[in-house]
Amino acid sequence: MKPAPFRYHAPRSVADAVGLLAERPGARLLSGGQSLMPMLNLRYVMPDDVIDLNRIxxxxxxxxxxxxxxxxxxxxxxxxxxxxxxxxxxxxxxxxxxxxxxxxxxxxxxxxxxxxxxxxxxxxxxxxxxxxxxxxxxxxxxxxxxxxxxxxxxxxxxxxxxxxxxxxxxxTPWTGRTAFGFVEFSRRHGDFAVVSAACLLGYGPDGRIDRAALVLGGVGAAPLRLPDAEARLTGSRGTSEDFTEAAAFAERIEAMDDAHAGADYRRHLARVLTGRALAQAVARPAA
Structure with a gap:
């Protein structure tokens, strides 16, 4: 299919772009186009105006x-x-x-x-x-x-x-001695993740984890932080037992069902991938 007809605008300043947005309700902004162009071609979206930001x-x-x-x-x-x-x-x-x-x-x-x-x-x-x-x-x-x-x-x-x-x-970058991990599972390389897991670990002078952040992608309507798992890791030595218990919190989330995976499978992946992200973080030297 081809896009429905629309007016194309190519402003050269931010002021011009937001001026067009204010004047034309329902306009869509075009940046990289990797998501918008397929949606236009499939007529999932049919705006009257497209405002191209690439010249700003x-x-x-x-x-x-x-x-x-x-x-x-x-x-x-x-x-x-x-x-x-x-x-x-x-x-x-x-x-x-x-x-x-x-x-x-x-x-x-x-x-x-x-x-x-x-x-x-x-x-x-x-x-x-x-x-x-x-x-x-x-x-x-x-x-x-x-x-x-x-x-x-x-x-x-x-x-x-x-x-x-x-x-x-x-x-805001993390300072001090930190480690990180990121893993995901998708059906093919380049596809959107069925589930992804990311972590940041900060270490204090005594070698204990004094700060932790964990996020899951693909499990719900938006990226999901895991505050209970973060709290479990904070103050710990970061042992395999600590990581196993922290990853278990990821399996208690409310996950979505869709054509790609069921909620139970996503919860299982969330636990496994959280554990892998944490293991990846400690496997590389903390900076």
Whole structure:
């Protein structure tokens, strides 16, 4: 099929883009196009207007600012994968990006597009949830920041107003001795994950885990943090018994059923993959 007719706009500034959004209710923003273009072609979405952000250079880039990493919404996933800043400060993101589609899709796909599409199985929303990232949004009414924990509103629906555009995502890297892991299971390489698991572990001077973050992707309408498992790990030595008990919390989640997998299978995968992510984290030297 081909898309339904729409008006195409190619603004060259953020102000022009949000001005168009304000004037044209129901318009859709085009970033990398890896999700939107198939939806247009299949007529899952039929907007009257498509606003292309690709000519707005100021929306792309990776910058270190005051101990944080700010990533423009139009930054390509392949640029993130090859960035020394990401490798140094957000290494689990680079690990996760290797599971995102193929190089050809990562060449075009953007971090902002992935977050706004908000597929439950997508890797970048899970990493943003893992780091408690902040999303910056702008409209003609001004700018605001949205905590990643509050960013998913409904299934595949971000907490953006119709006239808002995502401009950047800001991450606070973990400092001190840290370890990370990311694993996922999909039917084929490049497919969306049936379930993914990501973890960050921070170690204190005594060698105990003094901070932990665990996220599951693909199990529900949005990436899911595991606070009970994080609490179980905090203060522990990170033994195999600690990891087994922490991973058991992942099997107690409420998981979704769909054409790809049942809820019971997803819960089983959640436990297994959480254990593997933790084992992967301790298998590599903590930085």
């Amino acid at each position: 250079d100021t929306l792309a880039g990776i910058a270190e600012e005051g101990g944080r990493v700010r990533i423009g919404g139009m930054t390509r996933q392949r640029d993130l994968e090859r960035s020394p800043v990401v490798a140094r400060h957000l290494p689990v993101m680079r690990e996760a990006l290797r599971w995102v589609g193929h190089i050809q899709t990562r060449n075009r796909g953007t971090i902002g597009g992935s977050l706004c599409h908000l597929d439950p199985a997508a890797e970048l929303p899970a990493i943003a949830m893992l780091y408690d990232a902040e999303v910056s949004a702008i409209s003609v009414r001004g700018e605001r920041s949205i905590a990643m924990a509050e960013f998913p509103a409904f299934y595949m629906t971000p907490a953006l107003e119709p006239d808002e555009a995502l401009t950047a995502v800001t991450f």
